[in-house]
Amino acid sequence: MVVLHDTEPKSTTVEKVVEPIIDVGNLLIxxxxxxxxxxxxxxxxxARNNTQLLFNSIWQLEQKRVEDAILVDLPAPTYRLxxxxxxPEKKEPTKWEKYAAEKGIKKRTKAKKVFDEQSKEWKPTYGxxxxxxxxxxxxxxxxxxxxxxxDYFEERVEKKKERVAKNETAxxxxxxxxxxxxxxxxxxxxxxxxxxxxxxxxxxxxxxxAVDRAKVSTxxxxxxxxxxxxxxxxxxxxxxxxxxxxxxxxxNEKQRSLEVLQKLKNKKAKIVEEKASIAAxxxxxxxxxxxxxxxxxRQKSExxxxxxxxxxxxxxxxxxxxxxxxxxxxxx
Amino acid sequence: xxxxxxxxxRKGKRVLDDRAPKTIENDKKALFLKGxxxxxxxxxxxxxxxxxxxxxxxxxxxxxxFHLFEDETVIERWGSKFDASLFVMGSNSKKxxxxxTFGRLHDGQLLDMAELRITAYQSxxxxxxxKMTLGSKPCVVLEGSEFESDPDMKRIGNLFVDWFRxxxxxxxxxxxxxxxxxxxxxxxxxxxxxxxxxxxxxSTATPRVELLEMGPSLNFALMRRKLADTSLFKEACKKPAxxxxxxxxxxxxxxxxxxxxxxxxxxxxxxxxxxxxxxxxRDTPLVDDNEAEEDHGSDxxxxxxx
Numbered sequence: 001m002v003v004l005h006d007t008e009p010k011s012t013t014v015e016k017v018v019e020p021i022i023d024v025g026n027l028l029i030x031x032x033x034x035x036x037x038x039x040x041x042x043x044x045x046x047a048r049n050n051t052q053l054l055f056n057s058i059w060q061l062e063q064k065r066v067e068d069a070i071l072v073d074l075p076a077p078t079y080r081l082x083x084x085x086x087x088p089e090k091k092e093p094t095k096w097e098k099y100a101a102e103k104g105i106k107k108r109t110k111a112k113k114v115f116d117e118q119s120k121e122w123k124p125t126y127g128x129x130x131x132x133x134x135x136x137x138x139x140x141x142x143x144x145x146x147x148x149x150x151d152y153f154e155e156r157v158e159k160k161k162e163r164v165a166k167n168e169t170a171x172x173x174x175x176x177x178x179x180x181x182x183x184x185x186x187x188x189x190x191x192x193x194x195x196x197x198x199x200x201x202x203x204x205x206x207x208x209x210a211v212d213r214a215k216v217s218t219x220x221x222x223x224x225x226x227x228x229x230x231x232x233x234x235x236x237x238x239x240x241x242x243x244x245x246x247x248x249x250x251x252n253e254k255q256r257s258l259e260v261l262q263k264l265k266n267k268k269a270k271i272v273e274e275k276a277s278i279a280a281x282x283x284x285x286x287x288x289x290x291x292x293x294x295x296x297x298r299q300k301s302e303x304x305x306x307x308x309x310x311x312x313x314x315x316x317x318x319x320x321x322x323x324x325x326x327x328x329x330x331x332x
Numbered sequence: 333x334x335x336x337x338x339x340x341x342r343k344g345k346r347v348l349d350d351r352a353p354k355t356i357e358n359d360k361k362a363l364f365l366k367g368x369x370x371x372x373x374x375x376x377x378x379x380x381x382x383x384x385x386x387x388x389x390x391x392x393x394x395x396x397x398f399h400l401f402e403d404e405t406v407i408e409r410w411g412s413k414f415d416a417s418l419f420v421m422g423s424n425s426k427k428x429x430x431x432x433t434f435g436r437l438h439d440g441q442l443l444d445m446a447e448l449r450i451t452a453y454q455s456x457x458x459x460x461x462x463k464m465t466l467g468s469k470p471c472v473v474l475e476g477s478e479f480e481s482d483p484d485m486k487r488i489g490n491l492f493v494d495w496f497r498x499x500x501x502x503x504x505x506x507x508x509x510x511x512x513x514x515x516x517x518x519x520x521x522x523x524x525x526x527x528x529x530x531x532x533x534x535s536t537a538t539p540r541v542e543l544l545e546m547g548p549s550l551n552f553a554l555m556r557r558k559l560a561d562t563s564l565f566k567e568a569c570k571k572p573a574x575x576x577x578x579x580x581x582x583x584x585x586x587x588x589x590x591x592x593x594x595x596x597x598x599x600x601x602x603x604x605x606x607x608x609x610x611x612x613x614r615d616t617p618l619v620d621d622n623e624a625e626e627d628h629g630s631d632x633x634x635x636x637x638x
Contacts, residue, residue, distance in 0.1 A: 009532075009533045009534045009535045009540065010532070010534055010535070010540045011534065011535055011540070012534045012535070012536050012538045012540050012541075014538070025600075026472065026474045026497050027469060027470070027471040027472065027497070027509070028471070028473075028474075028493055028497065029473050029474070030474045030475075030479060030480070030489070031473065031474065031475035032477060032479075033475075033477065034477035034482050035475070035476050035477070035478070039476065039516055039517075039518035039521070039523065040518075040523065040551075043514070043516060043523065043525055044527075044543060044545070046516070047473060047475075047512065047514040047525065047527060047543055048541060048542065050473045050514070051471060051473065051474060051512050051527075051529065051541045051543060052540070052541045053539060054471055054473070055529075055539070055541050056538050058488075058504075058509070059506070059537065059538040059539075063506070069505045069616070070505065070506045070507070071503045071504065071505055071506070072503065072504060072506060073502060073503055074501065074502055074503065074504060077500070079493060080490075080492050080569045081490065081493065081497075081569065082436070082438050082443060082494070082565065082568035082569050083354075083357060083438065083439075083568055083570070084357050084360050084417040084437075084438065085353040085354070085357065085438075085439055085440075086439045087353065087355070087570060087572045088352070088353040088354060088355060088572070097377070125461075128502070137388075147590070167451065171338075176482070182519050199378050203391070220620070248617070310514075315345055
């Protein structure tokens, strides 16, 4: 009898002071009992007891037999863990989806293969070597009373292109509706009111300045900012003011003061004379009449500026050419 | 965010759709990174962890000059690149030896990160026990009151559960419950042990569990940590409305598990109701006035019309 006692199956009950948290859905047990003494001792026996508790609750679940294996359905996890990504936002239906829902139109799946009448074979509905492919026709019958000189092959290609373009604009419109924005037509209006310039429309110099400014915008005023390979150093690094030393011969100072005085003297005379003559309505009436009647004389710098603007406008047109074309197509 | 760009290929579309936020999410993938320098302990420990995590892991072989506690943007970038939201970075330096930095991302941003120094390590190869089956779901045990009382430790315990819980499954094979990962919390230390289960006969229907150490065995000392504040963590734990089961009104359960409910039937249509067929109540066919008078007499007529 004593021997029998030794081989008798062991018990599965485990005593705990605080009820542990058991989440069978995650196969998790959180033992809340405080550990007395050294943590590193009795690791195995504590782990065994906790595992036993977890397994006790797993074996409570309803078991199913599937081909020699015994399965249990796990309940939903209860232990709160953070999500990996945001909760998806509800997508606004497209215009077609709205219309289809209203009319009760259900999506139908087309068969993957269609019967090709010409080759008497089953061929893919779409894609490479598809059945009933009208782009592969080598002859088209001209309909009755139609213009025989028209290129009907070209017409088919054009119509296909139009359908594609129409679909693309519809897609973009739906997207804009989902993002709650509108599609912008033409170049950005932000630049004209001075709120930031589209980086694509920035001149080389503007970009250069922006880069230089960004580079010095660090805690160490760009001292440790490495440049790229072959990059120019800051073009418009601010010039430092330089002051004359405090000590030195007095003759230098006198000379400098005299120079300043001379400069002021020279300047003053010129300006006053001109202004005075105009104010007095003096004898240069001829000149003034000329100014009234025609345009003011063009200065060299003005000519330059105009040319530069002309080039800029031409450039912009060139750049916008692609988008303009696309829009035009969609309208048709 | 709504994806604006249009994919060029069908496959590309599928990849992006797989990465998009979902109501029921994919299993989290773990990224294994090496810092500027690593030593043998770190390399082996990471290899062992990789074996525990395997199909849901991506291991990077090169060394990277990352210092996550100074600049966390790198890990956010890598996380989005590999679509992984769990990470561990191993590094070793004179100032901070034998470090494993465990962490997780939420919505492409760093959520929690804890730096753990390995104080004792035994590789899984030291234990002559057959190793974990690839892709099986391990059991996770957290023990020690620190995981409940200390808020930082609680979060780190949560991080460990997130890290090691394996794939989400709806069914398990009872014989397949073979791995147990145990975390024991002490004062500023965490012990990690991995065991293999053995199911023995017992006096009840539930088998008696015995454990054999499978390895790796790691002792960690807690170093720096960067944990999200409670409001952000709560926000990250939010359940989508679609998954919350709506409670039905006027429904209760008694002690035996029977459902009790009140059913509203509406007004019964007594005119059309089928009652017992008695000859006396049958509608008589319309007959001539003379005959009707002869049959019933004048007293019966109001009753009939009822």
